[in-house]
Amino acid sequence: MSTVAKAVSLLEHFTLGEPEIGLSDIARKAGLDKATTRRLLVALAGHRLIEQEPQSRRYRLGAGLSRLARIREAHFPFTRLAVPIVRELAQETGETVHISEFSAGALLTAHVELSAKANRVNVDVGQVLPLHGTASGIAFLAASSDEAVKAYVEKPLQAFTQHTVTARAKVLEAIRLAAARGYSRSLQGYEEGVHSVAAAVICPDGHPIGTISVASPISRVDDAAAAAQGEAACRAARKISARLSGEA
Amino acid sequence: MSTVAKAVSLLEHFTLGEPEIGLSDIARKAGLDKATTRRLLVALAGHRLIEQEPQSRRYRLGAGLSRLARIREAHFPFTRLAVPIVRELAQETGETVHISEFSAGALLTAHVELSAKANRVNVDVGQVLPLHGTASGIAFLAASSDEAVKAYVEKPLQAFTQHTVTARAKVLEAIRLAAARGYSRSLQGYEEGVHSVAAAVICPDGHPIGTISVASPISRVDDAAAAAQGEAACRAARKISARLSGEA
DNA sequence: AATGACGGTTCAAATAGTGAACCGCGTGGG
DNA sequence: CCCACGCGGTTCACTATTTGAACCGTCATT
Structure with missing residues (x-):
């Protein structure tokens, strides 16, 4: 060491x-x-x-x-630009919303707006999320290059719950689905009882830099609600991406 | 090394x-x-x-x-709590206002609100300010323990402009004056043409942790204006100190 | 085709890192 | 009251990590 x-x-x-x-x-x-x-x-x-x-x-x-963080933030104003949109999405969905930033092979939780409901999902700022097994990670991979995806799924994939998808083929399938409809969905892939949807935030150069994600107790979400959350997350992600490329 | x-x-x-x-x-x-x-x-x-x-x-x-910066900020929310008050003070005085945080024998500029005027003082976030020679530094020393002041002035004091006060006795005098009236004043001690006043922000435990400072082009400030700025900086510093100790 | 600057790698030599044992201090239990 | 313990901090002989000249392949420029 x-x-x-x-x-x-x-x-x-x-x-x-x-x-x-x-x-x-x-x-x-x-x-x-x-x-x-x-x-x-x-x-x-x-x-x-x-x-x-x-x-x-x-x-x-x-x-x-x-x-140092301020210097980084000035050059890479992801969190600053995203916070108001995270807040809006939290209002709109009534659920916990968080953004993550990609760094060194994983996603780092950068900001969280907690749901006002008593029964809610708690996420901590600074938490490290794996790419497989979270909705955020799948959304991120769906926006990444084929080579990056291939490199990632070749390493062994750890299971975090009984529901974590670790089979390569199934992970790739989830990535394809996320790429097709613009958002990903994960049921208890990382934490028991948690449902989440996520969409990737894209840099002006076309690379994904992070994700925005809505997390709810699984009991509160059916397919229709998930689709609505997914579309909303997608719109929010596009809004953040637009801001990053200089649009007001 | x-x-x-x-x-x-x-x-x-x-x-x-x-x-x-x-x-x-x-x-x-x-x-x-x-x-x-x-x-x-x-x-x-x-x-x-x-x-x-x-x-x-x-x-x-x-x-x-x-x-890491977020973890620190959660425990030590100086910047977060201070920013709105910095903004108010900038509005009130019409001049550039910045806060600095003490770290390792110097003050680090943590946040800046620039004056709206064309002729204004520019300060960069991240800039390192020495304790002598800046209004902020003198204000900070005035709120520090006698031992800390003694230890600091015993080291050789660098001159940054022709007007930097480097004589031990004069620095101590400036510290005494700042302690008595609650704010310090510096004329071109660090940058030519810059006038500034500053007041220390105090932690709940009684130790100073940083300063708030108003910086103007020297041509715009007479004694009366300086006194008004000083009093305003003092009020702002007290407000931040109060917030740090949990008062809304 | 030659040039030079770039990112990255190698391995013997040299330097920097290590940790058991130590000090002085404050504290809390017998 | 004092002794034992754990604290922050320091020392120095031993050792493992760091170092850098020389190297490779690549790319843009001339």
Whole structure:
């Protein structure tokens, strides 16, 4: 394991639920020596990726991350442009809606608008979604090049629930269907009891960069409702794609 | 130089003006070997801190940064809570207003609302401001502990313009004045022709975490206008501080 | 066809990383 | 009251990772 990978893995132990961690604690979590951990944290702190609370001496994520994220966002304003449309879609469907951004072979949840209903699907920002097994992933693959799809389905596909589609032929079939009608649909492929539909957001250069997805408790959705959600997600995705290419 | 420091320094070569860089180019800029640079970039990409454009093979900042920044922001919602108040203050004063966040011995510009006037001060998000020589820095020091101030002024203080105050005694005097009246004032201490006032934003635990600052062309501001801006910045800073401690 | 710049790879040499043992400190239980 | 424990932090001999000159194939330019 490279030193850099170790350092970055330290960053990934800070979560929404545990945003500050002590030295010994993070060393244990990361499986590294305390001395090594500290050296890495100090190196990260020198570039503001980590900060240390002066009193408790605990560590937390640093302001430099916000700075870098803003630079990325300025060049790649996916989240900023998409949020209002996510909100609209959440209003329209009454369900939880989230957008994901493709990165390193998976989708990263970038923004979530939760349904107002008591019985709703919860999704966390930052969650990593596999390409197969989620509606978002299938929609993304449907908008990807044939080579990219082929490369992806050749690797072994993990099952997340009893309903996850892992057979290559069936995954390809789902991708074809999604490509034909513009949105994908997944029933409990990643989480038990969750129904979702998704559509891909396309960059001006023609490549997909992410997805928008509607997730509902499976009990609330029949085929007609799913089709309506799918069409709505499709329209929302097109709206975001249009904004990305500079249209107001 | 540690490997981690090298890897992180690669991230810092991506800027608003140059958000995508080729391998040889970034190796040159960072002063590292091409092979080393690539190995570091690949390690960073493995954790989504860097992405590679598949076609051009150029590198850019990755979605993982947005993810980490969101985790930080959830725990430390300074920017989110402050933006509306920055906007109000920009409206009220008609000048450029920005907030900065303290990190690793300096202030990082986190958000900017530019003046609508043609003759205005421009500030870039991400810019690093020294503690002495800027109104923001003096305001921040005025809200810091005596030990922190002492530790800071003991180091040599760089001059950025002919007007930068670098004499220890004068800096301490400026800090005292800022502490007494709640806001600081700087005339061309960091950039020629720029007048600014600033006030510190205080965390619920009593420590300062950042500043809010109004920057104008020096020709437009007399003592009375500066006092009015200072009072307004002070009110804005208090409002942000109140929001941070949970008040609506 | 030759040139040069690009992204990417290799492997022996050299440098940076590692971790067991240590320090001083604060805390909570016996 | 004090002792044991866990904390953050430091040291230094040992070792594994990092390094970079030289390499390859490709592409655009001349």
